[in-house]
Structure formats: C-alpha cells, structure tokens
Amino acid sequence: MKSTETSKSSAMKKNGAARKSTGDSSLSHEQLNELFIDGLKDIYWAEKALTKALPKMIKKATSEELAEALTAHLAETEGQVTRLEEVFTSIDEKAVAKKCEAMAGLIKEAEEIMGECEDGGMLDAGIISAGQKVEHYEMATYGTLRAFAEILGHEKAAGLLQESLDEEKAADEKLTEVTSSAITLMTAQEEKR
Numbered sequence: 242m243k244s245t246e247t248s249k250s251s252a253m254k255k256n257g258a259a260r261k262s263t264g265d266s267s268l269s270h271e272q273l274n275e276l277f278i279d280g281l282k283d284i285y286w287a288e289k290a291l292t293k294a295l296p297k298m299i300k301k302a303t304s305e306e307l308a309e310a311l312t313a314h315l316a317e318t319e320g321q322v323t324r325l326e327e328v329f330t331s332i333d334e335k336a337v338a339k340k341c342e343a344m345a346g347l348i349k350e351a352e353e354i355m356g357e358c359e360d361g362g363m364l365d366a367g368i369i370s371a372g373q374k375v376e377h378y379e380m381a382t383y384g385t386l387r388a389f390a391e392i393l394g395h396e397k398a399a400g401l402l403q404e405s406l407d408e409e410k411a412a413d414e415k416l417t418e419v420t421s422s423a424i425t426l427m428t429a430q431e432e433k434r
C-alpha cells in the first residue's frame with residue numbers, strides 16, 4: 242500500500258504559493274484524485290474529532306430527547322470513522338487524518354456556545370444550533386466526495402460515502418425534530434401561565 246504523503250504529486254499548491262490562472266479549466270483524473278484523497282483525510286480528521294466533542298455535548302444536554310439523539314449520532318460517528326477507513330482501503334490508500342480547520346472551528350464555536358448559554362432550554366438550543374452547523378458541513382463534504390468518487394470510478398467508495406451522507410442527513414433532521422418539539426413544549430407552557 243502506498244503512502245498518501247509520499248505519493249502526492251505536485252498538482253496541489255504547496256504552502257499557498259500563488260499560481261497564475263492559465264484560463265484552462267480542464268481537470269485531469271490525477272488532479273481530481275488528489276482533491277478526493279485530500280478531502281477524505283480532512284473528513285477522517287473531522288469525524289475523529291467529533292467522537293471526542295460529542296460526549297461533551299451529550300453531558301451538557303438537558304433534554305432527554307436531545308441527549309438520546311446525540312448519543313445515537315456518536316455511535317454513528319464512530320461507525321463513520323471505520324467506514325472512512327474502508328473507503329481508503331477500497332482505493333488502496335493508507336488512512337491518514339489531516340487537520341480540518343473548518344471542523345476545528347465549528348467544534349470551538351460549539352464549546353464557546355456551551356460556555357455562554359444558561360443551563361436548560363437555552364443551552365439545548367445552543368447545542369442544537371452548533372450540531373446542525375456540523376451536520377451541514379459534513380453533508381456538503383460527503384456529497385462532494387461521493388460525486389468525486391463516482392467520476393473517478395470508485396464505485397465502492399461512492400456507496401460507502403453515500404451511506405454516511407444519509408446518516409448525516411437523518412441526524413440533521415432529528416435535531417430539527419428535537420427543536421420543534423422543544424419549542425412546542427415551551428409554547429404550551431407559556432400558554433398555561
């Protein structure tokens with residue numbers, strides 16, 4: 242199995258060095274493959290980081306429904322890490338994680354929100370808002386990577402990435418449901434007063 246770090250060709254810009262546009266928008270198989278592998282390393286890091294961040298969110302959640310939804314998604318996230326390892330294997334690449342700055346930022350923001358919100362409904366709403374931002378980032382990433390895999394002819398990888406995409410969509414919908422039921426409950430309590 243070849244190492245992804247050493248096999249990297251010079252097509253990717255190194256250290257942000259400026260490259261002048263040639264006006265040619267064609268994309269080679271090799272270039273797309275590099276973007277694909279780079280994206281996989283990125284989401285691999287992100288999923289691993291989430292397996293550490295989610296338990297903190299579960300601990301802080303007040304609503305049982307929210308804690309359950311996050312707990313179920315933690316188990317799914319652990320499965321997604323393993324699934325990504327299968328994706329790497331399916332394309333004969335070593336599973337390597339590369340820091341995802343976007344996910345690091347989203348997790349940092351979630352921690353800030355949790356530190357700023359008052360316990361109870363406000364904290365739950367804050368956790369949901371942070372969680373949905375994470376889900377949408379993951380949906381965008383898996384959608385793009387699945388499309389790249391299809392173009393590159395990596396059928397097995399495309400199927401696996403679609404499975405994770407479906408799980409992220411379901412997790413996002415579940416968080417929306419938790420929000421709606423919490424708001425309905427709050428409105429009912431307000432009306433009783």
Ligand SMILES: [Fe+2]
Nearest residue numbers: 288318321379
């Ligand atoms: Fe995920």
